Amino acid sequence: MRGTNAHLDPPAYHPVQVRQTFNPPPLHYMPMAQQQYPPPPPPSQPAEAPAPRKKIDWPQPVRNYVQRSFEPQNLLDDVPRSEMEVKLKATITSATDSNTLETIDWDNLPLPQQMIRAERAQAAISWQQESVDLRMGGNGPINTRDVNLKKRKSQEIGGDEDSNSHPPWRTTNNRNALEDRITFDKRQQPFHDDTHKGTSKFQKNLEKRQKRFDGGYKSTYKASPSPEPTSGPVVGTCQVLEKQYFRLTSAPNPSQVRPEPILRQTLDLLKKKWKKEGNYGYICDQFKSMRQDLTVQRIKNEFTVTVYEIHARIALEKGDLGEYNQCQTQLRALYAQKLGGNPVEFKAYRILYFIHTSNRTALNDVLADLTTAEKEEKAIKHALDVRSALALGNYHRFFRLYLDTPNMGAYLMDMFVVRERLAALSNICKAYKPDVKLRFITEELGFESDGDAAQFICDHNGQHLLEEKDDGLRFISGKAGQIFEAAKSQAFRKVDIKGQI
Amino acid sequence: MDPIFDDFRKAYEEGNGYDLSMTLSPVDPDDQPDRLYKFFRSTNFAQVKKDLQYRILYDNAAPFKLPAEEGNGWVEVYLAYWKAVGEILNAENAPKSNAKTSWTKVYDSWKEMTNALIRGYTNCGFEAWTVPCLYVAGKYMRIFAIKADEATGASAGSVNNFQDDFNPEAEKNEKLEDAARQLNRIFTICLSDRAPLEESRKWGIYNIINLLFKTYFKLNSISLSKNILKAIQAYRGDMPTLDAFPKAHQVTFKYYVGVIYFLEENYEESEKNLTEAWQLCHKDAIRNKELILTYLIPCHLLTTHTLPTQALLSPYPRLQRLFLPLSRCIKKGDLSGFDAALVAGEDEFVKRRIYLTLERGRDIALRNLLRKVFIAGGFEDAKDANTPPVRRTRIPVAEFGAAISLGSKETMDSDEVECLLANMIYKNLMKGYIARERGIVVLSKGGAFPGTGV
Numbered sequence: 017m018r019g020t021n022a023h024l025d026p027p028a029y030h031p032v033q034v035r036q037t038f039n040p041p042p043l044h045y046m047p048m049a050q051q052q053y054p055p056p057p058p059p060s061q062p063a064e065a066p067a068p069r070k071k072i073d074w075p076q077p078v079r080n081y082v083q084r085s086f087e088p089q090n091l092l093d094d095v096p097r098s099e100m101e102v103k104l105k106a107t108i109t110s111a112t113d114s115n116t117l118e119t120i121d122w123d124n125l126p127l128p129q130q131m132i133r134a135e136r137a138q139a140a141i142s143w144q145q146e147s148v149d150l151r152m153g154g155n156g157p158i159n160t161r162d163v164n165l166k167k168r169k170s171q172e173i174g175g176d177e178d179s180n181s182h183p184p185w186r187t188t189n190n191r192n193a194l195e196d197r198i199t200f201d202k203r204q205q206p207f208h209d210d211t212h213k214g215t216s217k218f219q220k221n222l223e224k225r226q227k228r229f230d231g232g233y234k235s236t237y238k239a240s241p242s243p244e245p246t247s248g249p250v251v252g253t254c255q256v257l258e259k260q261y262f263r264l265t266s267a268p269n270p271s272q273v274r275p276e277p278i279l280r281q282t283l284d285l286l287k288k289k290w291k292k293e294g295n296y297g298y299i300c301d302q303f304k305s306m307r308q309d310l311t312v313q314r315i316k317n318e319f320t321v322t323v324y325e326i327h328a329r330i331a332l333e334k335g336d337l338g339e340y341n342q343c344q345t346q347l348r349a350l351y352a353q354k355l356g357g358n359p360v361e362f363k364a365y366r367i368l369y370f371i372h373t374s375n376r377t378a379l380n381d382v383l384a385d386l387t388t389a390e391k392e393e394k395a396i397k398h399a400l401d402v403r404s405a406l407a408l409g410n411y412h413r414f415f416r417l418y419l420d421t422p423n424m425g426a427y428l429m430d431m432f433v434v435r436e437r438l439a440a441l442s443n444i445c446k447a448y449k450p451d452v453k454l455r456f457i458t459e460e461l462g463f464e465s466d467g468d469a470a471q472f473i474c475d476h477n478g479q480h481l482l483e484e485k486d487d488g489l490r491f492i493s494g495k496a497g498q499i500f501e502a503a504k505s506q507a508f509r510k511v512d513i514k515g516q517i
Numbered sequence: 518m519d520p521i522f523d524d525f526r527k528a529y530e531e532g533n534g535y536d537l538s539m540t541l542s543p544v545d546p547d548d549q550p551d552r553l554y555k556f557f558r559s560t561n562f563a564q565v566k567k568d569l570q571y572r573i574l575y576d577n578a579a580p581f582k583l584p585a586e587e588g589n590g591w592v593e594v595y596l597a598y599w600k601a602v603g604e605i606l607n608a609e610n611a612p613k614s615n616a617k618t619s620w621t622k623v624y625d626s627w628k629e630m631t632n633a634l635i636r637g638y639t640n641c642g643f644e645a646w647t648v649p650c651l652y653v654a655g656k657y658m659r660i661f662a663i664k665a666d667e668a669t670g671a672s673a674g675s676v677n678n679f680q681d682d683f684n685p686e687a688e689k690n691e692k693l694e695d696a697a698r699q700l701n702r703i704f705t706i707c708l709s710d711r712a713p714l715e716e717s718r719k720w721g722i723y724n725i726i727n728l729l730f731k732t733y734f735k736l737n738s739i740s741l742s743k744n745i746l747k748a749i750q751a752y753r754g755d756m757p758t759l760d761a762f763p764k765a766h767q768v769t770f771k772y773y774v775g776v777i778y779f780l781e782e783n784y785e786e787s788e789k790n791l792t793e794a795w796q797l798c799h800k801d802a803i804r805n806k807e808l809i810l811t812y813l814i815p816c817h818l819l820t821t822h823t824l825p826t827q828a829l830l831s832p833y834p835r836l837q838r839l840f841l842p843l844s845r846c847i848k849k850g851d852l853s854g855f856d857a858a859l860v861a862g863e864d865e866f867v868k869r870r871i872y873l874t875l876e877r878g879r880d881i882a883l884r885n886l887l888r889k890v891f892i893a894g895g896f897e898d899a900k901d902a903n904t905p906p907v908r909r910t911r912i913p914v915a916e917f918g919a920a921i922s923l924g925s926k927e928t929m930d931s932d933e934v935e936c937l938l939a940n941m942i943y944k945n946l947m948k949g950y951i952a953r954e955r956g957i958v959v960l961s962k963g964g965a966f967p968g969t970g971v
Contacts, residue, residue, distance in 0.1 A: 376780065376782065376873055377737075377739065377780055377870075379873065380867060380870050380872065380873060381737070383863075383867045383872060384867045384868060404876070407873065407876055407877065408876070408877075408879060408880070408940075409936075409937075409940040409943070409944075410933070410936055410937065410940070411936055412932055412933040412935075412936035413933065413936075442943070443939050443940060443943045444939060446939070446942060446943045447938065447939035447940075447942040447943055447950060447951050448939070448950065448951050448952075448953055449950040449951070449952060449959075450952075452953050456953065459932075460932065460936070494950075
């Protein structure tokens with residue numbers, strides 16, 4: 017490695033100066049260092065700012081410590097350099113802040129990479145404990161998760177917090193062996209709490225990232241050098257039904273992947289939970305982790321289809337188009353392999369969805385994919401009729417079809433029925449003079465009642481077009497001018513295709 | 518090896534890029550059916566580099582001397598070419614079972630050759646007149662990629678991506694997507710050349726763009742073509758205008774741009790580009806003209822409501838089959854005939870991506886039918902003999918309804934008939950209004966059906 021100077025150059029310590037200006041410590045790593053490593057005694061006068069950093073003449077032991085940290089033989093494979101630097105910085109900063117630069121036994125202080133490893137091991141243990149608790153308790157992660165979320169929030173607004181709400185990688189666990197060897201100074205606690213306030217977005221992202229790396233689901237596997245990526249599919253060994261979703265950043269660990277028999281049980285469990293609790297956030301998360309497990313194990317069979325179908329239906333019901341689309345893409349490929357499931361139902365949804373997004377290219381592709389037999393299937397025929405009714409401007413037929421939609425297609429049609437009503441109204445206003453019965457609008461545009469139709473007209477500033485006459489409420493189409501036309505162009509402008517929740 | 522390098526020297530001497538590019542062709546010329554085989558067998562892995570260096574750099578018999586850097590660049594290109602030829606010969610003779618690996622190898626080795634060429638331009642000072650070599654490289658890269666993907670079929674892709682879901686598309690077109698990226702690199706080295714125009718690689722740009730379009734269409738990612746159009750729009754100040762390029766490049770380019778607009782439903786722009794392509798197209802390029810007309814005819818139907826004449830279609834039996842039945846029904850205003858013709862041609866229309874456009878021709882058929890009803894209505898009783906006769910402009914909805922239901926087995930209910938009439942009025946195909954309470958349509962006295970003479 018390079019000489020001491022390279023690492024003691026001012027730039028390496030720049031953040032230290034910055035930190036002086038802004039009161040809250042920038043990173044949350046520091047308290048860990050303080051709790052675990054005894055040397056820096058509590059600052060005698062923490063409020064008083066030490067002398068400007070620039071003038072500090074680093075003591076030789078500190079220089080040596082830094083140098084040792086970066087010596088190749090001391091580097092650890094599983095600790096990224098960036099993380100190490102942050103840790104190193106934090107250690108020295110805290111020592112400087114507490115004026116203990118001279119007193120710390122730098123020669124025997126663990127190197128930053130060793131600290132990081134120790135923290136990880138600790139996090140793993142506490143996480144494991146947590147997951148054991150979950151398994152024992154009847155509530156399951158659903159509640160815990162909510163609790164955590166709430167807690168996270170309260171943390172943000174600077175409220176009080178208890179140690180349970182700490183993310184696992186931060187938790188100080190008294191059972192920890194390392195901890196036992198360390199004298200822990202209670203007086204550091206307030207300082208500790210301080211670090212959690214002002215959770216900036218940046219910091220949250222950092223937490224998230226951190227979580228992926230060391231906390232999270234990977235850590236039941238303690239001796240954790242991640243397994244060599246294998247060329248074949250993973251075969252999972254995990255026996256736990258529920259699993260939180262994390263995006264993979266490295267090859268999956270078999271002990272964290274649930275094999276198909278377990279996944280089948282998971283699906284049953286989730287179906288029950290969805291019926292009982294209807295918590296979409298939880299369900300979506302669980303389904304994503306199921307899909308991930310299926311993918312990494314390359315399981316493609318009827319069960320896979322079922323998982324995607326159920327997730328797609330739930331997402332559709334909740335209007336989560338992002339997830340819905342991901343599932344649909346997969347289903348399309350899975351159906352192409354003739355693995356069973358309900359291809360007719362979902363192909364019909366596809367057509368309706370592309371009508372919603374006005375995606376002509378995709379519509380054309382769908383038409384190209386359909387067989388003659390499929391075109392005669394009820395749901396698909398319905399969707400195709402919807403398409404052609406709209407293409408020909410036949411709103412009369414469109415709204416008849418809308419009122420008679422098979423399966424869950426109405427969720428999709430609801431997404432574009434408003435704009436089609438506006439289109440039809442523009443049409444009617446240009447073609448009918450002088451007026452029509454409101455009842456006619458109600459019937460033609462598939463409203464449930466005259467009241468709904470009137471409300472719709474009023475919602476688009478058409479109050480003045482409604483008039484009470486002898487034979488009931490009338491809609492003066494001849495005087496509407498461009499109001500529905502304008503609303504229509506607005507509604508057709510651009511459909512946000514992703515629509516992620 | 519000699520025939521290739523005789524050609525190489527000759528082309529270099531004359532500065533003939535197209536002849537030069539033929540020395541890199543992966544296909545035997547007609548007059549030398551075993552040129553590739555002989556070339557490959559004329560040397561071996563141990564000797565090939567030396568042989569190439571000798572022929573390109575040190576041959577004293579050559580009438581000119583290449584700068585060492587440029588010469589070495591060509592040695593690399595031909596070295597990669599020689600290896601690729603080996604793979605091609607191998608793949609062509611390989612048994613079916615090995616097709617997958619051998620075409621993948623062909624693609625990879627051809628990509629190596631292309632990379633050597635690209636390096637030649639970026640590092641070794643290859644001159645702009647040699648760009649046809651890039652055309653050949655790009656053209657066959659696309660072809661080999663398709664072959665490799667076809668051979669790969671449904672076999673499993675790599676497992677080591679950490680996606681949550683499978684990516685079915687990527688697995689199917691792995692090599693072709695890669696080819697698109699390589700073509701994009703070629704596009705970039707042509708576009709970003711800062712040499713003066715006379716000796717700029719920019720002259721290669723439209724050929725490469727056309728290859729890219731072709732690839733994007735095949736990949737079904739037509740939207741990517743728009744990026745290319747944006748890029749050349751941004752560079753337009755430093756570029757020769759399109760009409761300065763070879764006509765072949767122009768025609769293909771305009772054709773693709775026309776189709777892209779067509780798919781975006783921008784029929785005016787589409788018509789403009791396709792018409793230009795049509796006019797520039799070589800008169801004997803029947804196949805190309807047929808392709809252009811495939812989109813130009815539906816375009817015309819929507820923009821000007823005109824149908825193709827018998828004379829226009831006569832040289833193209835395929836187009837006749839495609840368009841004549843529909844045209845006849847539109848002309849007659851035969852709605853049920855139109856629907857039947859649309860169903861009958863659906864597969865072909867969908868394949869050509871013109872189904873959704875042609876479907877809208879139904880409006881014209883309907884307009885023609887309603888116009889017939891109007892004309893059949895005759896004239897109002899003249900009040901006095903001197904005024905010109907006035908057509909009957911108050912027509913019961915039921916009369917239109919009867920016409921619309923002609924030929925179909927069921928009668929359309931009057932609300933739906935009104936809906937269709939409202940559409941005609943809304944789209945300005947018919948002028949007038951519906952008086953619902955009285956059940957009549959009041960048509961305009963002056964031009965009830967704009968543009969049709971009544």
